[in-house]
Amino acid sequence: MNLDLSFYNWELFHNFILKGLIFSVQLTFFATLGGIFFGTVLALLRLSKSPLLSVPASWYVNLMRSIPLVMVILWFFLLMPSIIGRSIGAELSAYITFIAFEAAFFCEIIRAGINSVSQGQNNAAFALGMTYRQNMSLIILPQAFRNMIPVLMTQTIILFQDTSLVYAIGAYDLLKGFEVSGKNYGRPIESYLLAAIVYFLICFTLSTVVKKIQARVAIIR
């Protein structure tokens, strides 16, 4: 076989790929931010002594973790119109789904991070008369997040890879961009190869950066 990449030029990149790339990056960005925010809330709920708070939170986390992401994407896409009352489109649905789904995964990472901070820190903070809120925001969470940086970043890379699954509801992401351009120019093989290379370069670069950061964080500790 012979590959012909001559069809690939800046115009094609600009018209088809860039739009998808921007959506994938934005989805990753907002899902990470939202996921870490709601994941922290979930983690604090799960660690709460009151079963009224911890039981529903752990149910939610375990449910999300035992369903394939594709099914979660489909569920939200199906249910969102009846919850909100109007159709919201694949892109917005993807944002909401990813934040809700990733929150469960970030919750488990953050919970492990909080547990990794030694109990003495907790005791010392309370002995100094700090409230729960002060203890968490000033003592525990800053240390926990510092320990978690490499894992959180690894999860973000996985998240970026998973954004390709919005294919199921037809949102226009990076993979869709390659697919559409491949169909338009009659070159699906080259397109899929290029898609794999682009994803690989992005994820490989990021994971190399994570390894570097991991080494630095490990020394500081």
Next chain:
Amino acid sequence: MFGATPGDPTYLDWLFTAWGWTAAVSSLALIIALVMGILMGTLRTLPKESLPYKAITLLANSWVELFRNIPVLVQIFLWYHVIPILIPALKSVPSFLLVSLALGFFTSARIAEQVKSGIFSLPKGQSYAALSLGMTRLQTYRFVILPMALRIIIPPLTSECMNIVKNSSVAFAVSVSELTLFAMQTQEETSRGIEMYLAVTILYITTAFTVNRVMALIEKKASIPGFTASTNSSGGH
């Protein structure tokens, strides 16, 4: 369309066939992932004392980086659209097999990572002792290192096994009629999305739970007193 006359296959029959496909893709992928993952993970731990060993380690490391850094859906498209062009023999292979290969290789990279950390978590003395007893490198791995390391990593392997079941849902993209494709198709056909999705979701949870219990049983049978996994929680789906 279904169940109109007695004797016709019903949607329930179709649902269980789809479950069967999910199970088939997952089990085949798991076998591929275990074989390649254990092989690559072991090769990555070879001592860097000679040029051939260094070359093998580099090769195994590249394997892991390659299959870990491309989304599983893109890998499935590669296996389905691109690789049969490169290797004409694969053209007549059913897509079920191609998806299993894609999913198996994707997961093998993650298993290789766990096998490697499992082997590195063993005390160095184990392999020194084996080598000084006159065992070859191969015997050391076969009789000393791997029996220990593989048991240690059962907990992280459990979550990989559950991940395979979940990731098999991506097979819908190349029209393997497993649970997710069933859900999408029947939702279109019947407009009873919630019921269909609910049935499929329950089956996914049931499958994941069964896998979890089976692995817990294996873990109990195979556990070594005093050795537990040093799980580097690296996230995942």
